Amino acid sequence: MNGNITGISGPTVSVALKGLRLFERVYVGNAMLTGEVVKLEKERAVVQVYEDTHGLAPDEPVLATGTPLAVSLGPGLLSGIFDGLQRPLERLRQDAGPFIISAKEVYALDRSRQWRFHPLKNKGDALSPGEIIGHVSEGRFSHFITCGSDINGKLSWVADGEINTESPVGILSDGKEISLCQEWPVRVPRPYLRKIAPGQPLVTGQRAIDFLFPFSKGGTAILPGGFGTGKTILEQSVAKFADVDIVVYVGCGERGNEMAEMIEEFKTLKDPWTGSSLMERTVLVINTSNMPVAAREASIYTAVTIAEYYRDMGYHVLLLADSISRWAEALREISSSLEEMPGEEGYPTYLASRISGFIERAGVVETLSGKTGSLSMVLSVSPPGGDFTEPVTQSCLRNTGTFLMLDTSLAHRRHYPAINWFQSYSLYAGELLTYYKDKVSPEWEDVQKGCRDMLQKEEALREVVEIIGIEGIQDQDRLLLHAAEMIRSTFLCQNAYTDDAFSPLEKTLSAVKKILDFYKSAEERLKQGAVLSEILTNTKA
Ligand SMILES: Nc1ncnc2c1ncn2[C@@H]1O[C@H](COP(=O)(O)OP(=O)(O)OP(=O)(O)O)[C@@H](O)[C@H]1O
Ligand SMILES: [Mg+2]
Structure with missing residues (x-):
């Protein structure tokens, strides 16, 4: 179906074209820019153009596609770098240089690539939507090929071996093909049980x-x-x-x-x-x-x-x-x-x-x-x-x-x-x-509670210190402020640019436990008459 542009306001374009549906994908102008129908009135439709509309002029043609904005799904997506319309940026750069050229249509998946298909269904098996028919290896992953929502029937043929991105992997007895790749409208959630x-x-x-x-x-x-x-x-x-x-x-x-x-x-x-x-x-x-x-x-x-x-x-x-x-x-x-x-x-x-x-x-x-x-x-x-x-x-x-x-x-x-x-x-x-108690350590909950309590007590103490000054509080409380500071600066802080950027669960637990254990033993020593400054100096050493 063809129509033409009647008005342009930035990326929003009015078109005269009957029979369009809401969210249908259309191509706008001589440059064939990708757009989506976002509003329908009796005589006109409003199209949201997803590309730069510079140079677009009234009366240029508009082409309806009859399908909604969709993505291509199939092996080869992993490691991919795409733009918002799923154009592969790496391939665009190879074809057209570092600046994206509007309306350049590039298929998201690599059409020339070959895949080794392993069937998991046999000839004569019944298939329904979403069922797995086989798999290919995509890096270290088994990429399972699922049937599209229109598939329902018995398999009359199934592929086995090398196939390319656009080949069918199976044919139903009514002649319908099951393809390696499928299209899915982006605004519709994929179904599940x-x-x-x-x-x-x-x-x-x-x-x-x-x-x-x-x-x-x-x-x-x-x-x-x-x-x-x-x-x-x-x-x-x-x-x-x-x-x-x-x-x-x-x-x-x-x-x-x-x-x-x-x-x-x-x-x-x-x-x-x-x-x-x-x-x-x-x-x-x-x-x-x-x-x-x-x-x-x-x-x-x-x-x-x-x-x-x-x-x-x-x-x-x-x-x-x-x-x-x-x-x-x-x-x-x-x-x-x-x-x-x-x-x-x-x-x-x-x-x-x-x-x-x-x-x-x-x-x-x-x-x-x-x-x-x-x-x-x-x-x-x-x-x-x-x-x-x-x-x-x-x-x-x-x-x-x-x-x-x-x-x-x-x-x-x-x-x-x-x-x-x-x-x-x-x-x-x-x-x-x-999970944490079973799989990491039964102590998880207690240590977590200890950590939260300490941070909370610190907050309350800080308010007191603001009024009466650090000299006005006892050694017990100063010790708590010191331990809470350790939690904040060494446990909760994590520099993303060092080896500390990743902390496995066991290491996380032992890091906070060390601080809480230090606090407990120092508190004990304080009770027995030790001096806080000595305890802290010894710890630093
Ligand atoms: N975990 C971290 N370790 C070390 N430095 C960090 C960490 N997180 C943030 N920074 C520092 O803060 C700066 C700003 O971080 P970032 O760019 O993530 O902020 P943002 O919230 O995304 O900012 P914007 O609102 O501008 O998007 C970084 O450049 C870095 O210097
Ligand atoms: Mg940011």
């Missing part, structure tokens, strides 16, 4: 998180923090060290150079859990601040769909996004160009439902093929002026299980990660205790 309550920790190697505010596999976490509080560094540290199978990282509206550095670093690093290359388990989706704003809105959906695809194979997948606020800003920009009624702080009234719809896609699930897979999310939020009452932080808060408040005053003191230990919380902490 049922959700299962999260119950396994997602170990991050960050002491403050694992010990005090643990993440859960299939759970969700947000890291809100003002400017420069260490959101990006923390997201990247979690992406490097998390004990998951696959990591999908979305650089959404943040600085391009940070992403460039991350790519270079990831290429050289090893996954601490398996020793294999970190990139081998990573997919990067990049829509940084220097790329078109509108595609930023689509980028998190592209990423979550890729993450769900690997979850459906029974893997533990972690999706990280930096930052959800930049995505919400893109949504606001699009909404205002559509002249929609603005809600709080100019965001569209559907901001909260869009955020919860997105976060709902996380969870532990039983997949259509009967496997258990999980999709966890760690999202950074950049509240303007560090004001946590703003709508994006609040909407995220309502939907996530772990809240890590990054504190500007801690960051100013160079206490990194700047996680405020009084304001942050994890709803998973209680249910994960059993």
Whole structure:
């Protein structure tokens, strides 16, 4: 179907074209820019163009595709670096140089690549949607090939051996082909049988998180923090060290150079859990601040769909996004160009439902093929002026299980990660205790309680010290202040640029236990008449 442009306002284009559907993908102008239908009226449709609209003019043609914005799913996604519309950036660079050329259509997967397909079904077997028909090896992973939602019937032929990306892997008796790769509309969550309550920790190697505010596999976490509080560094540290199978990282509206550095670093690093290359388990989706704003809105959906695809194979997948606020800003920009009624702080009234719809896609699930897979999310939020009452932080808060408040005053003191230990919380902490006690140490709970108590007592004491001065308090209390300071500066601080960047659970526990043991024995010695200054000097020696 063809139509033409009737009006242009930035990335929003009005078109005269009958028969379009909401969220249908269209090609706009002579340059064939990718766009998506976001509003339909009787005589016109409004299209959100995901690329630079410079030079676009009225009356240029518009082409309908009849399909929604979709991603290509298949082997070859891992180690991939894509933009928000899933164009492979590495291949774009080889073809067209370092600057993205608008409307350059490049298929996300490498069409020339050969895969060795191992069937898990035989001729005559019945297949239903989501069932696994076979697998190929993608690096160290078995990449299971699942049937699309339109597959239902008996296999009349199944492939075995070398095939290429576009070949079928099976044919049903009614002639329908099952392909190695499939397309999936990004805004539609991929189906599963049922959700299962999260119950396994997602170990991050960050002491403050694992010990005090643990993440859960299939759970969700947000890291809100003002400017420069260490959101990006923390997201990247979690992406490097998390004990998951696959990591999908979305650089959404943040600085391009940070992403460039991350790519270079990831290429050289090893996954601490398996020793294999970190990139081998990573997919990067990049829509940084220097790329078109509108595609930023689509980028998190592209990423979550890729993450769900690997979850459906029974893997533990972690999706990280930096930052959800930049995505919400893109949504606001699009909404205002559509002249929609603005809600709080100019965001569209559907901001909260869009955020919860997105976060709902996380969870532990039983997949259509009967496997258990999980999709966890760690999202950074950049509240303007560090004001946590703003709508994006609040909407995220309502939907996530772990809240890590990054504190500007801690960051100013160079206490990194700047996680405020009084304001942050994890709803998973209680249910994960059993795991930590069984798998790491039965002492976990007591030591954790000891640590929290100490930090709390320190806070109360500090208020007293502010009034009467340090000389006014007893040695017992000074000892407590000293031990709490050790917890803060050596246990809760973790420099991302040193070998300390990753701390396994056993090391985390023994580090805090050492401090608590020192405190107990020093307290005992004080009771027996020892002098505090001597105890502290001996410890330093
Ligand atoms: N764990 C850490 N170890 C050492 N330094 C850190 C750590 N976390 C943050 N920093 C320091 O803080 C600086 C700012 O961190 P980062 O860029 O992650 O902040 P941000 O919250 O993402 O900022 P923005 O709001 O601009 O996106 C870093 O350049 C680094 O110097
Ligand atoms: Mg940042």
